[in-house]
Amino acid sequence: MTPFELQELVEKISLEFFDKPFQHKAVFNARLKTTGGRYHLNDHHLDFNPKMLTQGMEVFIGIIKHELCHYHLHLAGKGYQHKDWEFKELLTQTGGLRFAPSPPREVKVLIYQCQNCEKCVQRRQRINTERYVCGACRGKLQYLDTTIISLGK
Ligand SMILES: [Zn+2]
Ligand SMILES: [Zn+2]
Structure with missing residues (x-):
């Protein structure tokens, strides 16, 4: 709008x-x-x-x-x-609203992708990709993107 x-x-x-x-x-x-x-x-x-x-x-x-x-x-x-x-x-x-609903809560997440099986994981905080590996195949994770997700009300 x-x-x-x-x-x-x-x-x-x-x-x-x-x-x-x-x-x-x-x-x-x-x-x-x-x-x-x-x-x-x-x-x-x-x-x-x-x-x-x-x-x-x-x-x-x-x-x-x-x-x-x-x-x-x-x-x-x-x-x-x-x-x-x-x-x-x-x-x-x-027909007006008495109270406005609270806006959805939003958080910033970092997205990492496994370079082996291409599975993506979301983390609230930066992770050490030398230490943390893919939970599915233990492949190496690579930082992909930062995004905002909504947690709902
Ligand atoms: Zn008012
Ligand atoms: Zn993997």
Whole structure:
């Protein structure tokens, strides 16, 4: 999803579920760690956590609705905080998510390949290929690549 597509999606959901236009900016913010999105009271823009896209569109749209509840209630001068009944009611009406699911945990792994049987092994840390050999055939291991894997929730 591009930033432009994000903006369009937020505008579309705003009209469809809130009957009001979204007239500010919606942007991706990769620095958000545990939250799915954030509404900024000062300039009314919305931040979205790009990692939440990995949770599927249904979840992501639920997050957009949640942030739009803050947005529209705040601009209308109504109770826009989680504890306010107006917020709870609008969230229920629009089908927004109460809490964003925690993003999947990711770890960096190093991939080694056996030069004899070509079996690949993953290790969290660098290994000494002089000492460690292939578990299947005892062949020599060679460093292949470093990658990021998801451990799920
Ligand atoms: Zn919130
Ligand atoms: Zn091997």
